Amino acid sequence: MSPIRSCIACKSRKNKEDLFRIVANIDKEAIIDRKQNINSRGIYICKNKECIEKLKKAINKNKIKLKIDINNHSILEVLEELGEEIWEN
Numbered sequence: 078m079s080p081i082r083s084c085i086a087c088k089s090r091k092n093k094e095d096l097f098r099i100v101a102n103i104d105k106e107a108i109i110d111r112k113q114n115i116n117s118r119g120i121y122i123c124k125n126k127e128c129i130e131k132l133k134k135a136i137n138k139n140k141i142k143l144k145i146d147i148n149n150h151s152i153l154e155v156l157e158e159l160g161e162e163i164w165e166n
């Protein structure tokens with residue numbers, strides 16, 4: 078059984094491989110942790126447009142605490158990339 082994590086946007090709890098994992102590197106730049114094995118605190122988000130848009134809005138309005146030290150601009154870029162990926166699938 079795989080570990081359960083919560084989506085940062087909608088708070089629903091899912092198997093961690095059903096969520097995207099985003100971590101911050103040493104320069105506080107957001108990176109997508111595809112293999113979910115980077116030894117760093119991460120945030121999880123559902124693989125759907127709604128949650129990605131919700132998180133983007135919350136960051137833009139400064140309405141969310143991400144709990145990890147991460148550059149807002151870089152996480153917005155990563156979310157943009159993930160959003161496009163979802164469209165393509």
Ligand SMILES: [Zn+2]
Nearest residue numbers: 084087123128
């Ligand atoms: Zn979600």
